[in-house]
Amino acid sequence: GAVVSQHPSRVICKSGTSVKIECRSLDFQATTMFWYRQFPKQSLMLMATSNEGSKATYEQGVEKDKFLINHASLTLSTLTVTSAHPEDSSFYICSARRLRRGWADTQYFGPGTRLTVL
Amino acid sequence: AQSVTQLDSQVPVFEEAPVELRCNYSSSVSVYLFWYVQYPNQGLQLLLKYLSGSTLVKGINGFEAEFNKSQTSFHLRKPSVHISDTAEYFCAVQEGGATNKLIFGTGTLLAVQP
Numbered sequence: 001g002a003v004v005s006q007h008p009s010r011v012i013c014k015s016g017t018s019v020k021i022e023c024r025s026l027d028f029q030a031t032t033m034f035w036y037r038q039f040p041k042q043s044l045m046l047m048a049t050s051n052e053g054s055k056a057t058y059e060q061g062v063e064k065d066k067f068l069i070n071h072a073s074l075t076l077s078t079l080t081v082t083s084a085h086p087e088d089s090s091f092y093i094c095s096a097r098r099l100r101r102g103w104a105d106t107q108y109f110g111p112g113t114r115l116t117v118l
Numbered sequence: 119a120q121s122v123t124q125l126d127s128q129v130p131v132f133e134e135a136p137v138e139l140r141c142n143y144s145s146s147v148s149v150y151l152f153w154y155v156q157y158p159n160q161g162l163q164l165l166l167k168y169l170s171g172s173t174l175v176k177g178i179n180g181f182e183a184e185f186n187k188s189q190t191s192f193h194l195r196k197p198s199v200h201i202s203d204t205a206e207y208f209c210a211v212q213e214g215g216a217t218n219k220l221i222f223g224t225g226t227l228l229a230v231q232p
Contacts, residue, residue, distance in 0.1 A: 006161075043208065043222045093161050106152070107220055109162040
């Protein structure tokens with residue numbers, strides 16, 4: 001199977017601090033990783049798409065300078081929430097996709113990271 | 119633009135009864151369709167997917183879905199549910215080709231009662 005991990009699973013931080021969330025594909029190389037945000041009892045909203053070695057593509061309304069994404073290798077992408085505020089509290093989920101035979105493969109999701117900003 | 123509609127926000131059902139979770143999509147191009155399940159405080163797990171070929175797709179945990187192009191639907195079904203099937207179910211669409219984004223529906227909470 002294709003396994004994606006996230007670390008940490010849960011983080012509580014003070015307002016104004018920065019938090020880094022890691023997303024790793026454990027048994028495959030991910031050419032593309034996605035970051036989603038999920039509010040309680042709501043669907044997933046795509047925040048950004050990151051391709052290894054290039055800049056992330058952010059969805060409309062997502063602040064690039066606040067949500068820094070780095071996809072430094074084919075198995076690791078990081079999301080840094082800078083100067084976090086209580087409204088940034090949410091469930092952040094990453095997914096990873098490999099490209100096979102010229103067509104898009106399935107996205108495999110990480111277990112999510114619960115961020116609480118006090 | 120693509121969109122996904124899950125009309126039922128919650129579906130209560132008794133254990134061992136059959137269930138259908140509805141999903142309709144809109145897209146001007148060919149699409150890939152997915153159903154994911156999310157248990158509380160967890161990420162998403164792929165239940166099944168339709169890429170091409172047979173319109174009846176079988177997935178894990180006894181679930182199946184049927185792609186109906188004329189009705190632009192991809193309803194999820196299970197003939198007999200268990201308490202452990204209680205979870206949030208998301209339908210998603212992805213445009214065909216080497217792109218990218220999954221567009222999710224708003225989710226349906228399947229609440230299985232004893």
